[in-house]
Amino acid sequence: MQFIPSALLLLFAVTFFCIWLIERQRRQLLLFALSFLAFGVATFMQFALWPSDIGYNTIMTSTLYSAGPLLLVEGVLARSGRSMPRGEHAAWFAAIVGTLLCFYYVENDLQVRVYVLNLGMAFIFLSGVWKIRQQMRGGVLDRAVLWLLFGLAATFIARTLLTGSSVPKDNIPEFFQSDFWIWAQLTMSVLGVAMGLGLLVVASADVILALKAERDSDPLTGLLNRRGLQGRAPRLLALGRRRPLSIVACDIDSFKSINDRFGHAAGDAVLQTFARIVKAQMRAGDVAARTGGEEFVIVMKDAPVGDAFTLAERLRRMIADTRFAGLPADFAVTCSFGIAEFHGGEGLWDAIGRADKILYAAKRAGRNRTFAEGLQLPNAA
Incomplete structure (x- = not known):
């Protein structure tokens, strides 16, 4: 049962990748696939505690958990023809991974790592919301994407602030029994399905609207036919x-x-x-x-x-x-x-x-x- 969130996330990764193979001009579909892949592999490694060395596990999962939201936000931006500067990607990645490693190798504090990782991912999502804030004045699909991203960020923040104090400082077995971990598994399943289905609906609607626009447009002038x-x-x-x-x-x-x-x-x-x-x-x-x-x-x-x-x-x-x-x-x-x-x-x-x-x-x-x-x-x- 504990691997259900990982399986759902990986299923969405495969789905988005298959759609991208058909619609390769839509770069956001590949980015969504890679994002769900990063989250799916990270949750599997964390649930399975593989590799068993906590230091290696921290390095690998923090890398994947940082990449997941960055890829998702990049996909949302790509949908509107924009992108996040590489320097900003590097800054977010270095800040989160560097801080997590510091609080393992310099001062071992699991609770701080939980706060840093989850709030860091939430703020990446919020940065994406800020970048596409003008979509609030756009169509239904544009607003839906914005609210999906905002809801994801809000859930990460609420989950962390409400249950983060239950995480022990350095006891791994107790961590897997904490309220935070229980809620993390539940919300990861629910959020994974909600975000995956939401983005699938948006992606499908984008394709349908593009086909309709192509049908209704004069190919030479770009005006209506x-x-x-x-x-x-x-x-x-x-x-x-x-x-x-x-x-x-x-x-x-x-x-x-x-x-x-x-x-x-x-x-x-x-x-x-x-x-x-x-x-x-x-x-x-x-x-x-x-x-x-x-x-x-x-x-x-x-x-x-x-x-x-x-x-x-x-x-x-x-x-x-x-x-x-x-x-x-x-x-x-x-x-x-x-x-x-x-x-x-x-x-x-x-x-x-x-x-x-x-x-x-x-x-x-x-x-x-x-x-x-x-x-x-x-x-x-």
């Missing part, structure tokens, strides 16, 4: 019933001639640069999609037609002033815009259809211009 825009339709329609919602339809002028004269690589570069400019000018909450070859739609929330017209004109001028890779320096790329305001009760694609009609009126009027419902609308029919 038609399916992605359709998936956001219910939320956008709900917003449009309460606040002004403007639809901006855009078409790159004479795009076919760009492909014919300069090749499809140059055409792709134009699309990518156009998308980057759009993304840079969009407001928070606006949605942009590539709905066809050179056709784009921007949905602007809390924006009457006048505000959308201002954005479209800014984009139009920026595109005309941009020099695109693969095109002659004196070649100007232009685009046309049509803007319609969403009417309550209609569908999103109905509003996009009206914006398209206005867009093609702009193209018939000479291209490189913006027409908007109620502002400029000659020959829209």
